[in-house]
Amino acid sequence: MQSRASLLGGLALLVAAALAAPFLPDWMVSLATIAFANALVVLGLVVLWRVGLVSFGQALYYCIGAYAVALTGRWTGFTDALALVLLGGVGAGIVAASIGFLLARYREIFFAMLSLALSMILYGVLVKTESLGSTDGFSVATPTFFGYAPHGAQLSHWLYWLTLGVDAIAALLVGLYFRSVAGALAAPIRDNEIRVEFLGISVSGIIHTKVIIAGVLGGLGGALAAMSIGHVDPNMAYWTTSGGFVFVTVLAGSGYVAAAFVGSLAFEALRSFAVDVMPQLWQMTLGSVLLLTILFLPEGLGSLVSRLRQRRAVKP
């Protein structure tokens, strides 16, 4: 019942968000596209966070997804947006699957630092690669949609719709995953790994799967962001980029799939507002918001919903 209600609610929001595009100013559509692309990375972090793991290197997959799109366009001239997004996801997923063998053996700070180290290796390589523009990066070929080549405001609308579509499918699949044995094992693994092993399941196998899911989501997000921004550079793998995703994860909380999207949108809106109003102090504003979130909403924006529900349940 509850799941059907949230499914219908999500669908209604999705349709409303899609229909709103032509009536919104361009800057708002672009901001929402970036926010919803980044939300995929956050959703991946939520998957990890539920087992108590934080990755400070999610920018690795973000960057791989972005460069996969940019390089394919540059080398082959292939520009179909949907295929490129899937390519970004698969590319990042393959990398996640291979380094997952290493990562799945680590927990806590070691997991966080190791993922950070791996993303910084990619950053270092990209910075040193002159042919890919070094620190400047290079621009992404204008994407097409099944042979249709929109430009200007039309292009940003199409990218926005594509992002919404990918988000909707990802949210649905992650929601289903959370209800599966593997997804439901998040709290048990955080609580007691020995017991999980003795119930007949491989903890490192489960964590490996989560690393791959988070990697694929990171790659999809990076691919969408690259097309939307129209440019890629090594900063996409830099640790502050990863830190930004962790920031949004804390802001959103791990309770609800939808929180990742709301949190990401709130973050991008807050950042552009803060930069606009206080160009010298915007980091301070973000820092204060994070502080307030941790103090008063330790389980993130999503917990507002559960608090409301509880309050409603208490009333007769």
Add this chain to the structure above:
Amino acid sequence: MTPILDVRDLEKTFGSLVAARDINVSVPAHQTVGVIGANGAGKTTFINMITGHLRPTKGSIRFEGRDITGKPSREIVRLGISRSFQVAQIFPTLTVFENMCIAAAIARRKSGLLGNILTPVTSPAATSEAEAAIDLFQIARYRDVTANALPQGVRKLLDIGMAVAGSPRLLLLDEPTSGISIEEKFDLMNVVMSALKSRKITVLFVEHDMEIVAKFADRVLAFYDGTVIADGTAHETLDNPRVQELISGVRLKAASHA
């Protein structure tokens, strides 16, 4: 008939320390076997080798005729051997029902690489088994209590219940009554043993309380210095002079019955 558990010439050494040696035990199905011995006599090492927690240095372990020596724990669990722990191993932040449901869902998951992802955790099969196990272990009044708030005895029952929710055919209980007050021990064992009987599960349990052993075990293995020094009915083993000499607590029990 093939014994459910057949252990031959089992040995485990850690460097120069011999933790277990020359263990030969064959357990027919539906037997309830008590395992006694002083601390360090090799009881837990024995259990840990059967459940795959430790790899034997020598010898073989067969379960229903199949060689399981040195297989990883999770594979052994899937074959039908489960265990409970001396310190109850439960998920403290989940409720009793959620604990049981996870255990039942894992055991009922689809096979294959993606089985964990393709099986919903609250499938009807898993939830009905979880409810059944809760009833079987008589902890229904704690159904929605978070596990870290449970009294010690209920934690133990939940731990064993979770093992049973996985439908094992052989269950190893490591000191099921440790940490339980003397008054509660018998009640707890009554609940556990009648639950296991109703599910036709073969049981091996490690126990220090000889009264419990005498009351619940069909057969008793006495461990000393890494090996089995006596194997017979509860009376035969507990009356064995060597057992009485080497394992403290046994003579006391014999004396109290004299």
